Amino acid sequence: MxxxxxxxxxxxxxxxxxxxxxxxxxxxxxxxxxxxxxxxxxxxxxxxxxxxxxxxxxxxxxxxxxxxxxxxxxxxxxxxxxxxxxxxxxxxxxxxxxxxxxxxxxxxxxxxxxxxxxxxxxxxxxxxxxxxxxxxxxxxxxxxxxxxxxxxxxxxxxxxxxxxxxxxxxxxxxxxxxxxxxxxxxxxxxxxxxxxxxxxxxxxxxxxxxxxxxxxxxxxxxxxxxxxxxxxxxxxxxxxxxxxxxxxxxxxxxxxxxxxxxxxxxxxxxxxxxxxxxxxxxxxxxxxxxxxxxxxxxxxxxxxxxxxxxDLKQPCAGGTVENESKVAIEDWSEDDVSAWLCAQDLTDFVGLFKMNNIDGKELLNLTKESLANELKIGKSIEIQIVFNL
Incomplete structure (x- = not known):
């Protein structure tokens, strides 16, 4: 979509x-x-x-x-x-x-x-x-x-x-x-x-x-x-x-x-x-x-x-888009992560992510527990779904 x-x-x-x-x-x-x-x-x-x-x-x-x-x-x-x-x-x-x-x-x-x-x-x-x-x-x-x-x-x-x-x-x-x-x-x-x-x-x-x-x-x-x-x-x-x-x-x-x-x-x-x-x-x-x-x-x-x-979760070209996207995410800067948060209607968390220096690699390593316990984010499930962690 x-x-x-x-x-x-x-x-x-x-x-x-x-x-x-x-x-x-x-x-x-x-x-x-x-x-x-x-x-x-x-x-x-x-x-x-x-x-x-x-x-x-x-x-x-x-x-x-x-x-x-x-x-x-x-x-x-x-x-x-x-x-x-x-x-x-x-x-x-x-x-x-x-x-x-x-x-x-x-x-x-x-x-x-x-x-x-x-x-x-x-x-x-x-x-x-x-x-x-x-x-x-x-x-x-x-x-x-x-x-x-x-x-x-x-x-x-x-x-x-x-x-x-x-x-x-x-x-x-x-x-x-x-x-x-x-x-x-x-x-x-x-x-x-x-x-x-x-x-x-x-x-x-x-x-x-x-x-x-x-x-x-x-x-x-x-x-x-x-x-x-x-x-x-x-x-x-x-x-x-x-x-x-x-x-x-x-x-x-x-x-x-x-x-x-x-x-x-x-x-x-x-x-x-x-x-x-x-x-x-x-x-x-x-x-x-x-x-x-x-x-x-x-x-x-x-x-x-x-x-x-x-919506990059949709299957496309043999279902490879998700894998390709994850490769690209590893190279994201902190600004890229901020842009992605805005695109996911999570603008309120941009400052928190920047304060914790979360780039693409850090983003992929986040878990439901770390989002809730370390970053105190209640919307962890939304992020969990997008990246299929």
């Missing part, structure tokens, strides 16, 4: 993008601002909104550590912001000053990838704030990009409908016509998969487009074949262009948002529809899963961002 638990209505124009870190949610808009919220109570941080772009902000993303937030805009720049105090660390001018449509950090935060309306693709060195490599796609604007989990390659999608695979030296490795009317978004699962039968290593990728489709792909790596993009299947749940798609942290689910105003959550392994959410009143432009919490954010041209709580 997906339950709507909070709605953010602070933007004064279309919401273009939303992104999670382990403790924050960032949103950006046609209103030229980026807003940042705490996951512990969904309150806007004191330094928010971030202002500095002179035109619409199209995309935002957190560095892997969550300490830096990147944004990009029609003004032809990408900006880097310190998430601790909201300071603007750098303004990176796209070559040719073309409107920048999308940006992504590499998994090691070595590079920031920025793609623009003129088809230019730039890798910025985050440490030096200097341009590292640049390239260009042919015949269209760059609308989408995603890094592989190891950071060695990335994929771009263009308004001409092409998906292009690049290495980190900006060499074009592969190109495929994927969506007839243009690619709008793509995402690569953070869980690489190995094919033990053939010995190949591959990543799962999703792309979506103006043709109303979401397509699932396998990016194959074989020593004697090089890089290949192998089509897997098409998800046809939407009745209008699909503007956004994203994998869950464990790769078990895919979420999409569309011009049909709906959000659909699919099971990756089967392509089955798990949930259809229709609370937005205009086009759904963006969707994102939280990395370590059972939360989903969706943004729309109705100027709102909805935050949903997902």
């Amino acid at each position: 997906a339950t709507l638990i909070h709605t953010l209505s602070d933007h004064s124009d279309d919401v273009n993008y939303c992104a999670f870190s382990s403790s924050c949610l960032a949103t950006c808009s046609l209103d030229k601002t980026i807003r940042v919220y705490s996951l512990s109570n969904f309150a806007e941080l004191p330094y928010s909104p971030l202002e500095g772009h002179t035109y619409a902000v199209h995309c935002c993303c957190f560095s892997p550590s969550g300490l830096v937030l990147a944004s990009c805009s029609t003004d032809g720049t990408s900006a880097l912001w310190d998430t601790r105090d909201g300071r603007r660390l750098a303004v990176l001018q796209q070559p040719g000053a073309s409107p920048v449509r999308v940006c992504r950090f590499s998994p090691q935060a070595t590079y920031l990838l920025a793609g623009a309306a003129d088809g230019s693709v730039v890798l910025w060195n985050v440490q030096s704030m200097k341009l590292y490599r640049s390239g260009k796609v042919k015949g269209g604007s760059l609308m989408a990009c995603a890094f592989s989990p190891n950071g060695n390659i990335f994929v771009t999608g263009s308004s001409s409908g092409d998906l292009t695979i690049w290495d980190d030296k900006m060499r074009c490795l592969y190109n495929e016509k994927a969506h007839d009317l243009g690619v709008t978004c793509c995402d690569i699962s953070s869980h690489p998969v190995s094919d033990s039968e053939n010995g190949f290593k591959y990543f799962q990728m999703a792309s979506c487009g103006q043709d109303n489709h979401i397509k699932l792909w396998l990016i194959l790596f074989a020593d004697f074949l090089g890089v290949q993009l192998k089509y897997k299947c098409t998800l046809d749940g939407h009745s209008a262009p699909v503007l956004a798609c994203a994998f869950s942290c464990d790769g078990q689910m895919i979420v999409s948002g569309s011009v049909d105003k709906c959000v659909i959550i699919y099971e990756t392994s089967t392509g089955n529809t798990l949930h259809t959410l229709s609370q937005h009143t205009r086009y759904v432009t963006t969707c994102a899963f939280a990395p370590h919490s059972p939360l989903l954010a969706t943004g729309s041209m109705d100027k709102t961002v909805h935050i949903w709580q997902l």
Whole structure:
């Protein structure tokens, strides 16, 4: 089940993008601002909104550590912001000053990838704030990009409908016509998969487009074949262009948002529809899963961002979600635990858990007795059920 638990209505124009870190949610808009919220109570941080772009902000993303937030805009720049105090660390001018449509950090935060309306693709060195490599796609604007989990390659999608695979030296490795009317978004699962039968290593990728489709792909790596993009299947749940798609942290689910105003959550392994959410009143432009919490954010041209709580106890993809979730919980910080408590309607206990320095490992080790006797929590049964301790 997906339950709507909070709605953010602070933007004064279309919401273009939303992104999670382990403790924050960032949103950006046609209103030229980026807003940042705490996951512990969904309150806007004191330094928010971030202002500095002179035109619409199209995309935002957190560095892997969550300490830096990147944004990009029609003004032809990408900006880097310190998430601790909201300071603007750098303004990176796209070559040719073309409107920048999308940006992504590499998994090691070595590079920031920025793609623009003129088809230019730039890798910025985050440490030096200097341009590292640049390239260009042919015949269209760059609308989408995603890094592989190891950071060695990335994929771009263009308004001409092409998906292009690049290495980190900006060499074009592969190109495929994927969506007839243009690619709008793509995402690569953070869980690489190995094919033990053939010995190949591959990543799962999703792309979506103006043709109303979401397509699932396998990016194959074989020593004697090089890089290949192998089509897997098409998800046809939407009745209008699909503007956004994203994998869950464990790769078990895919979420999409569309011009049909709906959000659909699919099971990756089967392509089955798990949930259809229709609370937005205009086009759904963006969707994102939280990395370590059972939360989903969706943004729309109705100027709102909805935050949903997902029931991860439901069997999904062969019943493996619970195990995958427990692996992720071990890596939770104290802030992640606070966010989870809020999502479970246990906000009153956030201070107590922080005072006792309870992170993910401590959380998994809690028992009914320790919750009742040491922490004096009467709602221990609720926590017991969620984690099946």
